[in-house]
Amino acid sequence: MSVETAAIETVNQEFYSAIESADLDKMTEVWAEDTADDQVSCVHPGWTLLSGRSEVLRSWALIMANTTYIQFVLTDVNTTVLGDVAVLTCVENILTAGEEGESSFAAGKVVASNVYIRTGQGWRLWMHHGSPVLQGDDDDDEEDGELEH
Numbered sequence: 001m002s003v004e005t006a007a008i009e010t011v012n013q014e015f016y017s018a019i020e021s022a023d024l025d026k027m028t029e030v031w032a033e034d035t036a037d038d039q040v041s042c043v044h045p046g047w048t049l050l051s052g053r054s055e056v057l058r059s060w061a062l063i064m065a066n067t068t069y070i071q072f073v074l075t076d077v078n079t080t081v082l083g084d085v086a087v088l089t090c091v092e093n094i095l096t097a098g099e100e101g102e103s104s105f106a107a108g109k110v111v112a113s114n115v116y117i118r119t120g121q122g123w124r125l126w127m128h129h130g131s132p133v134l135q136g137d138d139d140d141d142e143e144d145g146e147l148e149h
Helices: 003-020 024-030 053-065 138-144
Strands: 041-043 070-082 085-098 101-119 122-133
Touching (some): 003 053, 003 085
Parallel strands (some): 041 122
Antiparallel strands (some): 085 101
16 A cells, blocks of 8 residues: 555545544544635535535534434445545445434445545545445345346
8 A cells, every 4th residue: 555545544534533423623624625716525425515615514513413323334445546636435334323312223335435635734535425325135136137226
């Protein structure tokens, strides 16, 4: 693993740790600043596009305030560095407190694309896009030779 890839994956882990610990200060550090020409952006699963640092950070504050427990196990992490831009894709295997409170849990998967840019402060998150993976019995579909759409 290159030094650049390791640095990006470290910031990526800080991003997910900030969510897990509901640390808005850490989340604020992870995100890049908007520029005169462009704004950071975020698409949470099932949400519309959020643009601009203040709108994106407000969304994370809302999520953190309304999440009693969340844990991420990242799999299929793939990082590509293209100069001062890096794209990290992964599967977020998520465990959250269920509707019954702390005694029950819900699990799900989200495929995420995180775009990082090199700044004077190091690598910072420029864009996060999460898309839910619909749970189903994939094995049965493959055996029948058909995939459901």
